[in-house]
Amino acid sequence: MFEHHMRLTEEQQAILDGGKGETLSKVMETLIRYGELFGAEKMVPVTSEYNHLVTSFGLKAMGAVYELMDTLIGAGALSGQKFSVDPKPLDPNVPANFIQNIVFNHFMYTEQERYEAQLRNLGLLSDSAFTCTCYMDAVGNIPKKGDVLSWSESSAVVYANSVLGARCNRNSGIIDLMGSIVGYVPYFGLLTDEGRKADWIVEIKTTKKPEAQLLGSAIGMKVMEDVPYIRGLDTWLGNEMNDEACTYLKDFGAATASNGAVGLYHVANLTPEAAEQGESLIKPDARVYVIDDAELQRVYDNYPIIWKDKSAKPKLCFMGCPHMSLQQLKDWTDKIEKGLEENGHEKVLVPTVFTAAPAVLKQFEGTPYCQRLKNTGVILSYICPLMYMNNPLSGKMPVITSSNKLRTYTSARYYTDDEILVQLTKGGR
Numbered sequence: 001m002f003e004h005h006m007r008l009t010e011e012q013q014a015i016l017d018g019g020k021g022e023t024l025s026k027v028m029e030t031l032i033r034y035g036e037l038f039g040a041e042k043m044v045p046v047t048s049e050y051n052h053l054v055t056s057f058g059l060k061a062m063g064a065v066y067e068l069m070d071t072l073i074g075a076g077a078l079s080g081q082k083f084s085v086d087p088k089p090l091d092p093n094v095p096a097n098f099i100q101n102i103v104f105n106h107f108m109y110t111e112q113e114r115y116e117a118q119l120r121n122l123g124l125l126s127d128s129a130f131t132c133t134c135y136m137d138a139v140g141n142i143p144k145k146g147d148v149l150s151w152s153e154s155s156a157v158v159y160a161n162s163v164l165g166a167r168c169n170r171n172s173g174i175i176d177l178m179g180s181i182v183g184y185v186p187y188f189g190l191l192t193d194e195g196r197k198a199d200w201i202v203e204i205k206t207t208k209k210p211e212a213q214l215l216g217s218a219i220g221m222k223v224m225e226d227v228p229y230i231r232g233l234d235t236w237l238g239n240e241m242n243d244e245a246c247t248y249l250k251d252f253g254a255a256t257a258s259n260g261a262v263g264l265y266h267v268a269n270l271t272p273e274a275a276e277q278g279e280s281l282i283k284p285d286a287r288v289y290v291i292d293d294a295e296l297q298r299v300y301d302n303y304p305i306i307w308k309d310k311s312a313k314p315k316l317c318f319m320g321c322p323h324m325s326l327q328q329l330k331d332w333t334d335k336i337e338k339g340l341e342e343n344g345h346e347k348v349l350v351p352t353v354f355t356a357a358p359a360v361l362k363q364f365e366g367t368p369y370c371q372r373l374k375n376t377g378v379i380l381s382y383i384c385p386l387m388y389m390n391n392p393l394s395g396k397m398p399v400i401t402s403s404n405k406l407r408t409y410t411s412a413r414y415y416t417d418d419e420i421l422v423q424l425t426k427g428g429r
């Protein structure tokens with residue numbers, strides 16, 4: 001008999017005792033063991049309408065995952081909620097050479113079809129539910145304030161916690177699925193009121209609106225897994241959670257979560273909990289981090305450039321990690337058209353891929369912007385750029401991006417949005 005110290009409800013105990021079958025009992029045991037590692041004393045119900053899973057790729061090396069999925073499906077231990085899932089790793093529209101295609105299709109993602117069939121059996125929302133920005137209106141997986149989630153994709157977790165006011169820990173792949181199957185998650189960390197209090201005060205003192213991905217990177221690297229309370233960002237973002245603010249916070253949050261391990265941030269006078277509770281969210285012993293123009297420049301200058309030939313001409317540009325919003329696609333269309341016109345070019349000078357959720361791409365296709373963007377040579381895709389990059393072959397390619405998450409996990413080189421625009425429309429650096 002498995003020994004634990006949690007206070008379980010009758011129903012939770014019954015599941016653990018095998019009342020709903022041996023497989024569900026094992027799932028419950030796994031979640032209890034996971035929670036106890038973090039000092040959880042109880043399990044609480046998952047309350048969101050939908051779940052979101054991080055594992056979207058049928059990587060050959062993950063044989064144990066596919067066996068586990070078969071066991072769950074065979075035992076009828078299906079996800080209690082329908083779910084969206086991170087982006088697919090493959091898209092024939094994205095430029096890849098002959099050898100890369102062999103590597104992708106015959107060595108890396110050989111289990112993709114099998115895995116997608118398993119996801120459909122377990123409760124995948126739809127065939128187009130593959131995106132890390134499941135919280136976009138067009139996708140529709142938008143948790144409510146106070147909802148308890150069993151998600152794990154770090155960029156989605158930090159968005160759900162901070163921008164939407166939902167409650168979710170930075171779980172791992174498979175644990176996200178298990179919480180949804182059993183309907184409970186262990187109560188600790190960012191699920192608790194105390195765990196949502198700020199350990200850091202970040203003072204923004206820049207002379208212009210900070211680049212979202214750069215600011216997020218600076219804060220992430222400083223506070224790591226702690227919770228920051230950010231003062232002064234409302235000067236640049238305003239006090240309304242409108243489309244522009246949400247898009248900024250999407251990119252900012254993904255950088256805090258990947259350059260550090262932030263799962264929740266508060267922006268004074270803007271994000272829901274900060275707007276309601278103000279500075280009472282700050283712990284008495286909170287440390288202070290001041291960010292001015294010089295600090296952002298220092299962070300930027302310290303990014304290592306791991307290209308073999310540091311002056312190589314970029315072979316590919318990836319934008320949209322996390323996936324772009326509809327407004328970002330429209331704004332970039334305008335910017336690229338204008339840049340090309342000013343510099344006397346018709347097509348972008350670096351092969352460029354913009355990634356977005358399938359549902360957002362569909363929305364975009366219904367606007368006149370889509371054809372205009374395609375005319376500039378930019379390719380639209382639903383892919384996850386990280387899945388494309390994380391192999392030695394792609395790793396050798398000089399790829400540029402304005403995603404600080406992609407920079408952190410791969411050899412892609414970071415440039416600000418303005419610098420990327422120059423490279424795409426004028427050339428040089």
Ligand code: F3S
Pocket residue numbers: 086087132133155254320321322323383384385386387405
């Ligand atoms: Fe999304 Fe893939 Fe980037 S999941 S955040 S596009 S690494």
